[in-house]
Amino acid sequence: MGMYRQLKQELIDYSKQINIDKIGFAAADPFLELKQKLQLQQELGYASGFEEKDIEKRTDPALLLDQPRSIIAIALAYPSKLEDAPKGKKGERRGLFCRASWGEDYHTVLRKKLHLLEQFLQEKLPDVQFKSMVDTGELSDRAVAERAGIGWSAKNCAIITPEFGSYVYLGEMLTNVPFEPDTPMESQCGKCTKCIDACPTNALVQGGQLNSQRCIAYLTQTKDFLPEAFRKHLGNRLYGCDTCQTVCPENKGKHTLRHEEMKPDNEQVKPLLEPLLSMSNKEFKERFGRMSGSWRGKKPIQRNALIALAHFKEESSLPILAEVLHGDPRPVIRGTAAYAIGQIGGASAKELLQKAKQEEKEEAVLDEVKKAIQSLQSVL
Structure with missing residues (x-):
């Protein structure tokens, strides 16, 4: 030995x-x-x-x-x-990729x-x-x-x-080499529950157990419609979620940049939202392909960008949202654009949604359009 x-x-x-x-x-x-x-x-x-x-x-x-x-x-x-x-500002809103990307x-x-x-x-x-x-x-x-x-x-x-x-x-x-094992560490979490308390969707069921189906990090990677219950918790997240890490006392002051390849490109990890919506697959791969957050392709990122614009209630985005609602071939993207338009609200939003209600043939998208119109009427 x-x-x-x-x-x-x-x-x-x-x-x-x-x-x-x-x-x-x-x-x-x-x-x-x-x-x-x-x-x-x-x-x-x-x-x-x-x-x-x-x-x-x-x-x-x-x-x-x-x-x-x-x-x-x-x-x-x-x-x-x-x-x-x-920094994002009115008319130039930005999304965010989590640190692991x-x-x-x-x-x-x-x-x-x-x-x-x-x-x-x-x-x-x-x-x-x-x-x-x-x-x-x-x-x-x-x-x-x-x-x-x-x-x-x-x-x-x-x-x-x-x-x-x-x-x-x-x-x-x-x-197959019999290396001598090292000693595991005892948990230092103690009675602290900051991560459990801070989780936006209560995905941390108890200490050390995660309901992935509720976890924002998981939800940002799905390709279907995001369940309504979670949309308002997404904020401007495009990929992943760091909340349970950022609130952890053990992470306070921890910042390491020892690996040049891990250095973030600010415009990549905090991109403007609107340009994402019209990006081709080729442009997406060229811009984000080297990041782990690109592994599911552009569709989830674009869907999340639409939800982020809804979060900001960005009125200046209505023209591009209208283009997506009426011109994108993907039902999930059209339907999420309808949701964003409904959240932004106003007379122009209502007009766009009423037009979509007349033209849209896809049942799932039509359902989103109708719900968006209802949400507008409940505000008026």
């Missing part, structure tokens, strides 16, 4: 050289507690649908690699503050780091076997990070590190 102890230290030293902020080691035993949580989450209908559906694969490393002996967990800290952020797509950044660790191990042990994952892999990044002592599993369902708070990206490598 002395050889593996030395190799572990060499790997830790190398991780610092390649700018990995935290590294930890965990046993590759099944995640039995997580299995129970995931089964309950499925029974309650709390899952998002984006995650691996096979709970056995999510909780048993032996189904992913032949005779796994340990898991290497890594964390990279990301920035939490925008320097000289552009700033800079280059974190999946790419972490995979590069894990690949370097793979190469390092292969040079030392030519017969080594491994399987690396970031976010979209079968294993739960958070469960692995918690077991590996990267941080503790917090009430906001994030991993909190003493050094960087919860502003960290996580990845892991399953391997």
